Amino acid sequence: MSQVHVLVIDDDSAVRDVLQETLTQEGYAVSLASDGAAGILAAKETPVQIVVTDFQLPDIDGLEIIDRLTRLDAKIIPIMMTGFGTIETAVRAMKLGAFDFITKPFDPETVAVIVRKAAEFHRLRQENHLLRKAVRDQYRLDQLVGISEPIRQVLDFVQKVADSDSTVMIQGESGTGKELVARMLHFNSLRKDRPLVPVNCGAIPENLLESELFGHEKGAFTGATHTRMGRFELANGGTIFLDEIGELSLPLQVKLLRVLQERAFERVGGNRTIQVDVRIVAATNQDLETLVEEKRFRQDLFYRLNVIPIVVPPLRERRSDIPLLIDHFLARFNQTKHTSVSGLAPEALRQLTEYDWPGNIRELENMIERLLVLKKQGTITTADLPEKICRKPAVPELKEHFIQFNEDGISLSREVEQYENHLIIEALRKANGVTTRAAQLLHLNRTTLVEKLKRKGVDPRSHSESLPN
Ligand SMILES: Nc1ncnc2c1ncn2[C@@H]1O[C@H](COP(=O)(O)OP(=O)(O)OP(=O)(O)O)[C@@H](O)[C@H]1O
Numbered sequence: 518m519s520q521v522h523v524l525v526i527d528d529d530s531a532v533r534d535v536l537q538e539t540l541t542q543e544g545y546a547v548s549l550a551s552d553g554a555a556g557i558l559a560a561k562e563t564p565v566q567i568v569v570t571d572f573q574l575p576d577i578d579g580l581e582i583i584d585r586l587t588r589l590d591a592k593i594i595p596i597m598m599t600g601f602g603t604i605e606t607a608v609r610a611m612k613l614g615a616f617d618f619i620t621k622p623f624d625p626e627t628v629a630v631i632v633r634k635a636a637e638f639h640r641l642r643q644e645n646h647l648l649r650k651a652v653r654d655q656y657r658l659d660q661l662v663g664i665s666e667p668i669r670q671v672l673d674f675v676q677k678v679a680d681s682d683s684t685v686m687i688q689g690e691s692g693t694g695k696e697l698v699a700r701m702l703h704f705n706s707l708r709k710d711r712p713l714v715p716v717n718c719g720a721i722p723e724n725l726l727e728s729e730l731f732g733h734e735k736g737a738f739t740g741a742t743h744t745r746m747g748r749f750e751l752a753n754g755g756t757i758f759l760d761e762i763g764e765l766s767l768p769l770q771v772k773l774l775r776v777l778q779e780r781a782f783e784r785v786g787g788n789r790t791i792q793v794d795v796r797i798v799a800a801t802n803q804d805l806e807t808l809v810e811e812k813r814f815r816q817d818l819f820y821r822l823n824v825i826p827i828v829v830p831p832l833r834e835r836r837s838d839i840p841l842l843i844d845h846f847l848a849r850f851n852q853t854k855h856t857s858v859s860g861l862a863p864e865a866l867r868q869l870t871e872y873d874w875p876g877n878i879r880e881l882e883n884m885i886e887r888l889l890v891l892k893k894q895g896t897i898t899t900a901d902l903p904e905k906i907c908r909k910p911a912v913p914e915l916k917e918h919f920i921q922f923n924e925d926g927i928s929l930s931r932e933v934e935q936y937e938n939h940l941i942i943e944a945l946r947k948a949n950g951v952t953t954r955a956a957q958l959l960h961l962n963r964t965t966l967v968e969k970l971k972r973k974g975v976d977p978r979s980h981s982e983s984l985p986n
């Protein structure tokens with residue numbers, strides 16, 4: 518941390534001298550001024566962090582000097598010295614933003630202590646500012662890696678809606694980056710300097726979730742030894758991220774509906790209505806519309822939440838992002854794990870790109886971490902990849918299915934049959950093993966498809982994409 522600069526303004530040269538000596542000894546850079554005008558000039562010339570000023574200056578009133586200095590730089594910390602320590606002037610000085618005040622005659626040690634407190638305040642404020650900036654930078658939009666059309670659409674959308682206060686509903690399979698999107702929304706919104714409060718509705722036991730969300734009054738239940746704020750209150754002015762919203766119980770869904778409508782609630786065991794200004798971002802990896810059909814999720818709540826829907830596509834639908842993500846994780850883990858893996862052999866990269874990643878980006882991230890820790894240095898080849906990735910598909914990929922005519926010719930019916938198998942299995946994968954859907958994709962009757970599957974001995978469920986291989 519750079520040296521803190523203190524400006525002393527006083528018309529009494531004895532005061533200036535003693536403060537210069539004390540503060541220089543304490544390790545501060547010190548400048549001196551004998552009146553208000555000279556003080557303002559000095560602060561304009563060299564940025565100062567702390568100003569110790571007399572209340573009664575020959576030219577300007579001490580209160581005005583605080584006003585003018587803080588207008589020059591809002592971060593200046595003013596300390597006021599007063600010769601006639603009246604309570605009124607002290608109160609006025611504090612109201613105008615003085616950090617503290619000192620009554621004359623003073624003991625230099627007292628001044629040193631007060632300036633030390635001010636310097637500590639300056640340090641903490643600067644640290645806080647840097648930390649906030651670091652967090653914000655971490656969620657800059659370019660930190661969401663991807664060039665594929667689907668991810669670009671998500672990014673565009675995040676950018677468009679971040680500043681609005683509307684409720685956002687993020688849907689996507691597990692590990693696709695829903696939480697990352699929620700963070701991006703918050704840190705690119707006008708609320709970015711206010712808290713982002715996450716709540717995992719699926720991870721908190723149901724009986725605790727209500728008081729977790731809305732807080733409780735002292736004595737509301739056994740163990741409620743004092744009043745506690747809930748996450749909605751903590752998020753006031755900021756954003757609340759309700760993760761795994763599909764897990765919310767029906768009674769809590771009713772309460773949440775009210776918050777969405779009125780931005781108001783009561784603490785558990787309390788009757789005072791609390792009003793909050795909170796932006797709501799929810800996420801789920803379940804299909805909420807199905808939950809609504811099954812009466813496990815209230816339809817009115819669904820509509821209230823689904824104002825701005827964002828769907829984060831699974832990784833297998835944006836394979837062009839895989840090489841980029843691999844590079845991103847390689848760089849990151851090489852640094853944090855102190856390894857020096859240079860990259861992947863082309864064939865290994867091809868296999869990772871063709872794998873279906875049922876656990877999406879989280880699975881890819883974990884895999885790269887594991888590969889790096891095991892490999893430590895050099896290039897990752899297919900020999901390093903786990904079996905589930907190298908396993909050849911049961912039916913050859915079409916592009917690998919070159920037909921070679923040799924002297925004996927080929928069996929047309931066998932080749933056609935293989936091609937047919939390939940298309941059927943591809944359709945089953947796309948339809949997650951649901952034969953009705955796969956039949957639609959193939960423009961076949963369902964019964965025709967089922968007969969073919971039976972004849973070929975294919976179990977449709979074993980070709981569902983969502984099943985981990
Ligand atoms: N586009 C991306 N670029 C870089 N990292 C990403 C991207 N998408 C996701 N990640 C990383 O992948 C991991 C999983 O993402 P995240 O936790 O946001 O997923 P999720 O959808 O909330 O998963 P779950 O449903 O399991 O809670 C995180 O470490 C996240 O930082």
Ligand SMILES: [Mg+2]
Nearest residue numbers: 692695696760
């Ligand atoms: Mg998540």
